Amino acid sequence: MDRLLPADPSSIGGHRLVGRLGAGGMGVVYLARSPHGAWVALKVIREEYADDPGFHARFRRETELGSRLAGPWTVPVLAADADARSPWLATAYVPGLPLSEALALRGPWPHPQVRALAAALAAALADVHRAGLVHRDVKPANVLLAADGPRLIDFGIARALGATALTTDGSVIGSPGYLSPEQARGTTVGPPADVFSLGCVLARTATGLPPFGTGGAAAVLYRTVHQEPDLAGLPEDLVPVLRACLSKDPAGRPAVDALRAEFGDFTAASWLPEGLPALVADRATGVLDLPVPDPTALSAPDPGAAPSRRRLLVASAAVGVSAVGAGTAWWRWGRAGAPTAGRRPLPVRTVAMLGDLSTAVVQAQVRGARLAVAGHNAGAGRTFDLVLRTADDRGTAAGSAAAARRLVAAPEVYAVIGAGTNTAVPAAVPVCTGAGVCLLITRADTDALNATHTTSSLVLRSTRSAGPGSLVKYLNWVVRPARTVVVHDLADAAEGEATVLAVTVSLEAGTVDSVAVAAGDGFTEVAQALSAHPDTAVIFAGGVPDRAAACARALTAAGHRGVRGGDEHILGASFLKAGTGWWISTGYCDAAADPGTRAFATAYRGRHRTAPPPWAAEAYDAVRYAAHGLAGLGGGERDALRAELLREPWQGITRRFSYESQSQYLRTGTDGGWFLYRVAGGEARFEARHDDIGENARTRGSRDAV
The missing domain is CATH 3.40.50.2300 (Response regulator)
Structure with missing residues (x-):
């Protein structure tokens, strides 16, 4: 559990917040005390998602359905406010260990314990389906192991039976490796999809391996749709029932009532494998003695204090408007990273760029980054100066790891921008994660970066x-x-x-x-x-x-x-x-042709006498995004930067930076950083942003508030 941030409220709907259980692109989950003193997990949905037409009605219906969950193996909704500016819901907090973590620590389970888990989860799904819901994301991370049995949690993407799925072009709802073939194809799902996911979870628990293999999300999805599951090592009596659960045809899967009959009733005695009861107990005792914080106290501002976050954001917006209004003169500032003369020196935050400096594409990113640094340091309302440092990885994994180690060893480096290739960038990930330094990845697009939610990295692009x-x-x-x-x-x-x-x-x-x-x-x-x-x-x-x-x-x-x-x-x-x-x-725009990046292109030409190449504007956004997060941190530690960046969406000139709560990958719906080109004359020529494709797309104005 993480501490509350300065911007977090002290209470929501009468619930006193104690800490953060998690945060993602769609919202924040807090540990809180209810008005009656019970521990709850309170999830707050970000305002921008509530602006979607019909959201409040759907949210209200789903929370009402969730409140009907009454079985022992689900976690019901205890309270909710669908009409709040940031809608929220509270569920009972169950201190325990996620099944995903238990499998990583202790490996596969013995046969009797797998059957006990199956009995409880089948009963949980029966309760879910009776309530008129489809969970749609049954996976080990959403199975919580408590001393008295498992709980099926996180109904964040649950959908009422028969409701229209809220998907965008190219979206899949669920987690690869556990979602059903019909989910992978983006078609309508019902209760059989949960049965398929349960089969995947039980196979993973019994064998230690997911039935459709490992690797990149797309490869796993392909095997899910087109290949048979690998059930090697599964106990013989489980093979027929799990093979039926994993049928490609939803109609061929057993109903949850048939699964309940197969697995029988859950027995709490010795249901956890050896070694896990102690881990579960240790996790459970961690919150028992947590104090409830006092309410946030408001006092008169200290004239000498630093500006508030809100004032910083307003000041940044004002600087952006004045920069655009200045036309082509704004880039004629001094050396990137040089503090403005004639004022008290400000704290310095260093952002580093890591890549093969001998290549044109990395040099273009360095130039774009320097424009962003110069623009930041010209802002009258800023509370710190930026400095850009570069490091050469020579295009190799070994060079990337070595350069990253040198960068993160410097305490003034608050963020590293990975400008390199699929070969080099993944080697910097564990180095930055070990040091708690946020690694912002601009162009690498490899399956080796799929598990970003377990690292300190953020991939700033739409991926293959x-x-x-x-x-x-x-x-x-x-x-x-x-x-x-x-x-x-x-x-x-x-x-x-x-x-x-x-x-x-x-x-x-x-x-x-x-x-x-x-x-x-x-x-x-x-x-x-x-x-x-x-x-x-x-x-x-x-x-x-x-x-x-x-x-x-x-x-x-x-x-x-x-x-x-x-x-x-x-x-x-x-x-x-x-x-x-x-x-x-x-995943990259043509800054010279895209109307949304016109001012950046003008500035780039003014300084370098050439049009900005691919990825220059994306690097510019990476620096500005890092600066946005640093402004929110104030004087906070650098290891909190990633959480601050995930706290709320941010609009750049190339895309909107908003992240999925589960994978923490860039959302690829509205303004998610896709661009359309057409090949002609031996080159790819820019046609449109993703949002501007089609005759009904609205015309974009300039986003270039630099």
């Missing part, structure tokens, strides 16, 4: 695991093809990356089919099969430019006429030559 979002929106809103074929290139998997980014997409028009092409095969057979329906849209799900080029040539030779597309990872020289007309979804 989420799918080619702008391409999908273009198909959904503009083309609306009668049929789309997703070509999964398994050559990409051979190189250690997911090939199935598009399995997570939500294609709304026509039918969607998939075909996999082995690493040693060509694309002629696939292209010829499409010749009977030449207007079929094609999504290339892979990241090897030469393979994408081969696919493009095969489609052209077969007379294919439909829309073709992929993501930025195929943009090599060979593909750009062969892929004329292809639509490409990227």
Whole structure:
């Protein structure tokens, strides 16, 4: 549990807050005392999500349904306020150990204890479904182990039966490895989806391994949809029932009542494996003697005190407006990092940039970062000065780890921006995490970065695991093809990356089919099969430019006429030559062509006499985002920066930085940092931001409040 931050209230709805149990993009969960003295977990939804039309009505209905949960293995809603500016709900707090943590510490469970767990969780799901809910995120992290039995917790994405799912283009609700095939496809889910997830949880508990393997989210989702589960090592009597739970067809899965009959009643005696009762007891005693803090006291401001967070934000906004109003003169400031003369020196916060300094793409990011530092240090309302430090990782994992160790050893370094490649950046993650320094990753996009919620890192871009979002929106809103074929290139998997980014997409028009092409095969057979329906849209799900080029040539030779597309990872020289007309979804904007980055582009040209290359604007945003978090921390410790950045969304010039509560990956809905390009003349040319695709998209004004 973390301490309360200065900006946190002392009470909500009569509940006295004690500490933070967790925080994410959608809200904050507090440990609190109810008005009657009971411990509760109180979840507060951020204001911006409550602005969605109909949110309050849906939230009210779901909390009412949640209050009906009366079984011993669920945690009911005790109180809620759907009409509050930041809606909240309180559930009973159960001190215990998550199953995910127990498995990591002690490994797989013996057979009798697995059956006991199964009995309780089947009963929990029966209670959930009777209440008219589908949990939709049954996984080990949402199973809490208490001394008297397990509890199924976190109904944050539960949905009332028959309600419309609130998904956006390219979204999947649930956790890869435990969600059902119908969830992975983005289709409507019901109680059988929870049965599938329960089967995954029990298989993981019994064998120590998830039934659809490990690795990147997209690869796991692909195996979930297209391959049979690996049940090796499962006790024989569990194989038939769990294989039925993991049926691809929802109708082929057993009902929860049948599972209750299979597993019988839960018995509390010796239900936990050896060694776990002590861990559970230790976790439970941690909150028993916590004091309840006094209410926040308000007093007259000290004239010599630092400005409040609110005043800082207002001052920052004022500086931004004046900078835009100054036209092209604002970048003519002094050396990046130099404090303004003629005033009392301010505290200094250092932001470091880590990457291969010999490459043009990292140099572009350094230049963008320096513009952000100069802009910050020209702000009259700032409370600290920024300094940018660079470190060369030479493009290698060893170089990245070594450079990161040097950076985090310096106490003045408050954040590191990972500007490097998939090879180098992952090696800096454990180094920064060990030192408690926030690592902000601008362009790396590898499965090795999937578990960001367990590190001090934040990935500042949309990733390939989420799918080619702008391409999908273009198909959904503009083309609306009668049929789309997703070509999964398994050559990409051979190189250690997911090939199935598009399995997570939500294609709304026509039918969607998939075909996999082995690493040693060509694309002629696939292209010829499409010749009977030449207007079929094609999504290339892979990241090897030469393979994408081969696919493009095969489609052209077969007379294919439909829309073709992929993501930025195929943009090599060979593909750009062969892929004329292809639509490409990227995680970087063209700052010279995007109206939302016009002022930045003008400033960049004024200083460097050239248009800003890819990733320069993203690095500019990374520094400004770090500065935003540092302003919120005040004089706080650097290891609190990541939590401060997750506390509330922040709008940059390239995207809105808002993070999922579970994975803590960038939200890829509204203004999530996807951009659409089209290949022409041997280059990828900018077409639109994700939000501006389609005739109904609203016209964007400039976001460039620099």
